[in-house]
Amino acid sequence: MTKIIRAALVSLIAFTILTGIIYPLAVTGIAQLIFPDQANGSIIVKDGKRVGSTLIGQPFDDSKYFWGRLSATASFPYNAAASSGSNLAESNPVLVDNAKSRIDALMGADPQAPASVPVDLITASGSGLDPHISPAAAEYQVKRVAATRGFEESVVRALVAANIEYRQFGILGEPRVNVLTLNLALDELGQK
């Protein structure tokens, strides 16, 4: 019996050191050496300042910017310190109410927008931090953004096209547009 207790206690220490200290430190060492950008949050730096992460979405409700998914994170939308989905069931009336008020907001910003809104613009993502929208959802907003900024639609559309990420290897995932990098590119265009 004492032999088993000793083994149990020693295994506690041995495995904690091996898998809880040596292993994560080894991974951190390799990661920081080979992939320092990715390991530290894929930060976008502009003029020496951090302006966001390519992987983490930001909230937008100004009509001069493209808007992303809805976000159900606590306190304010796209609160990266508290990732969360809405967890609303398909049958929950609140889900439909949220969708309707988003449609109203989109129509309010652009009364000529088509009545059929792409579904990713009226639903919250699982993380609440989804950085992407579908190309259809970006196209839906091109007119509004171009009109607000006084740009030609074709200019904005070309910018959207340049920011589409296609399926990895042509197969994996879905085509998508990174809302933050697209909006940063828009601002840059405005300054020229």
Added chain:
Amino acid sequence: MTTNGLTQIGLFIVVLLAFVKPLGSYMATVYEGKSSGLNLILGPIERLIYRMLGTRPEDEMSWKAYAGAAILFKFCFVLLLYLILRFQGILPLNPQGFPGVSPDLAFNAAVSFITNTNWQSYGGESTMSYLTQMTGLAVQNFVSAAEGMAVLVALIRGFTRRTAKTIGNFWVDLTRSVLYILLPLSLVMAVFLVSQGVVQSFSPYKNVPLLQTIGYERPRVDADGKPVIGADGKQLTEPAKAFEQTLPLGPAASQIAIKQLGTNGGGFFNANSAHPFENPTPLSDLLEMLAILLIPAALCYTFGKMVGDTRQGWALLVVMGILFVPFLTVCYTAEQAGNPLFTAIGVDPAAGNMEGKEVRFGIANSALWAAATTAASNGSVNAMHDSFSPLGGMMPMVLIQLGEVVFGGVGSGLYGMLAFAMVAVFISGLMVGRTPEYLGKKIEAFEMKMVALVILIPAVCVLLGTAVASVTASGVAGVSNPGPHGFSQMLYAFSSAGNNNGSAFGGLSTNTPFYNTSLGIAMLFGRCWVMVPIIAIAGSLAAKKYVNPSAGTLPTHAPLFVFFLAGIIIIVGALTFLPSLALGPIAEHLMLYK
């Protein structure tokens, strides 16, 4: 369903199957103690661990000693983890200064991780320090998985040994699982994940400015920090502005690799693998999904190889496959159909149900992940199951309720499947009036009693727990969705806990003394009361003589047996859970499509 969606699913299945034989035979080599190539590097570490533990590979254990070691090992770790959780506030590597967690949450989280469940009543990035994640939770991801694999190997020895008193050495099986299988795979996987954008850093969280300052309503608090309640009983809010975002960091990739490979599933961040820092790209998604089923699938081959007839292993893998594919198909179809309430307000249903899903993964990958993570007892998610359609969400729930035997947890899934295989040979033996035998061992009253425990105890945990929750105020208080879906939330929670899955209908507020305690107990019973009877069966089988197959022996690698076994699993699951499912997802579906 889209052509691309089906291509992605097909690709996943092909790649998974390609790994079964090489990894499966490698694992057999490891457990038989033969040289495997990695010995050159890891051999000295292995021998050092044995010396420290005071054991040798030749020291064999009876089934009682084996079970005793496994339970004592669990007990020591649950205590250590509980203490780390309670005292993380005064321990190092806590750059965000998180306080120690409450006693009920610490109990729940400790039990959850030692039972390979990884149910999470907390949000990782807002509760757990780097030290807790790394030396507490991630360590459990390794050892709880290794323990499941060790018990499986003990059961396999029960079949292969003849009139033997012992079933192996727990410490040796455990050490080999960690050292030769889980650690090397995790290391490779973690580096791959970082290349895609998963964070791995000990820096504190980083603040970045928002491109557009955003207004929001903040709950009002008085001078003492207490919420101000208005005349209508609701908390008052005040307008506020958000200028910046706090990006969480931490040693995430190292933990995510093992949480996928060890069928643990506990997210580093609250949103689990839906979080862009936990699962940034479609390629990382594919890798993480493969990691869920990789070891459980390959262990089937390991089993076949160790019992000397690989057809036996393939037969069990086929059973898992023919159960998995229909559930996946229904889930995918239901999610692709879109929300009928949205269709009614003019939304095109072709793009599917995107609530709780990420654009980069889309419908196909979200449905595939949901099926894989619940078929295996992984429980990580890349989309929120609570927001799935009624039938789409019912598929993961049923896959859990089948007892986590369709792939299942690493080790635990296959030993559960072997328990069902014994039921199948027993029933078919009764049909023709012969003493049932499996792999040359007679299946008798003792084995059947233990198998009955293995199948019934998780079911009791699920149904009793749900029943208690749905008739107590503290149980119902956690529900966040109205109507039958609210019941589904409770049913899913106890299904997940009782079968050690760990995924959730996440709207249910479970960080309360009631849920933390009741789910914690369900997890403990669901793990220990399956594991110990399995070890007992291993001991009893090892002691038996080998019976040569005769003309009347049921061939357990043939299609007849495969379909019979799949049928038994479905019938046992359906008889146990259909009434409760009718009250939850089925009722919700009928209401939504009335």
